[in-house]
Amino acid sequence: MALKTVSAEEWLAEVARRTALLPAGLGDYIGRFELTPAGMPLADIAAGYQAGDLRVDGDFQPQSLITAVDGHLTVDGLVSTQGGDGADGNATLIVFGDVRCKTLINEWSSIIIVTGDLIVEDWVYAGRADSALLVGGDFRTPIYIGADIGVTVGGTIAVDYAYGYATDLPEPGQTYGARKALENRSWREIAARLGLGREVTAEEYLMEALDMRVITTGSLLPG
Numbered sequence: 253m254a255l256k257t258v259s260a261e262e263w264l265a266e267v268a269r270r271t272a273l274l275p276a277g278l279g280d281y282i283g284r285f286e287l288t289p290a291g292m293p294l295a296d297i298a299a300g301y302q303a304g305d306l307r308v309d310g311d312f313q314p315q316s317l318i319t320a321v322d323g324h325l326t327v328d329g330l331v332s333t334q335g336g337d338g339a340d341g342n343a344t345l346i347v348f349g350d351v352r353c354k355t356l357i358n359e360w361s362s363i364i365i366v367t368g369d370l371i372v373e374d375w376v377y378a379g380r381a382d383s384a385l386l387v388g389g390d391f392r393t394p395i396y397i398g399a400d401i402g403v404t405v406g407g408t409i410a411v412d413y414a415y416g417y418a419t420d421l422p423e424p425g426q427t428y429g430a431r432k433a434l435e436n437r438s439w440r441e442i443a444a445r446l447g448l449g450r451e452v453t454a455e456e457y458l459m460e461a462l463d464m465r466v467i468t469t470g471s472l473l474p475g
Contacts, residue, residue: 255300255319260288263299267320270348274367277421278388278406285363285384287344288318305349312353318344324368327353330470333362333383341380350389357466358383369407375472378403379416379459391418395445395472396434399459404429411435415442415458447474 258266267287271279288297300316305323311330324347325331331353333343341359350368358364358378365386372393378385379399390407398416406421414436420429437445439455452461466472 255302255314255316257316258299258301260294260297260299260318263301263318263320264288264294266301266322267346270320270322274348274388277424278367280424281386281404281421282346282365282367285344285365285386287346287363289342289361292317314343314345317342319346321345321347321349323347324349325351325353327351329353330355330357331364332357333359333364335359341383355471356393358385377462377466377472380463388421397442397459397462397472405432409434413437413442413445415439446472 271282288294297318298316300314300319302321302323306321306325308327310328312327313332313334317335331351333341333345335341335343341362343359344363346365348367351366352371354373356372356376358380360380361382363384367388369389370387370391375395376393377397379397379401383401385403387403388406391403391405392410394412396411396414396416402417402419404419404421409418409432412435414434418432418434420432422429439458443449443452443458448461452458462472469475
């Protein structure tokens with residue numbers, strides 16, 4: 253898998269062109285995001301672009317800070333905005349289509365935008381600070397961890413175990429969308445489901461324990 257390397261200016265122009273073709277509500281909302289890392293000159297930003305559908309055997313962890321796929325993205329393993337060696341998030345992944353993968357991690361200060369459906373087989377971890385997850389279509393996954401970072405969903409939501417909240421796309425003239433139903437579980441249920449029932453004795457320790465597990469094992473699930 254090799255994305256085409258383009259300049260940040262070319263990337264932004266192509267993303268703007270594709271965004272203009274989306275339904276007005278979704279396109280307008282995407283236009284609110286600052287898609288490049290704040291304070292970084294465009295000349296210093298690595299950009300990756302894929303024209304057409306992309307199928308990845310294994311994990312998809314783009315090395316570029318800003319990545320766009322103009323088509324459906326299908327990944328056998330993990331989708332992550334961790335970035336290349338030494339990177340720590342602060343990345344953008346936008347997919348003009350559907351995303352299907354096994355697991356998904358959205359890193360610190362990172363943005364994931366999926367204009368179609370987001371279907372994740374095992375779990376989604378999207379609760380890291382200053383991150384954003386936007387799904388224009390339907391959102392489906394067994395386990396979603398967002399905590400106080402909401403997921404914006406334009407379509408339906410099907411999640412068995414959720415710890416977080418969801419909103420709809422904002423109506424014209426509105427800053428935020430209305431709350432959407434999400435199958436939220438108590439912190440105790442989440443801890444038990446993820447094999448942390450003995451380790452996590454209070455809610456304030458849940459996210460710390462989950463974050464440490466993801467960092468050390470690469471998974472939300474117990475080994």
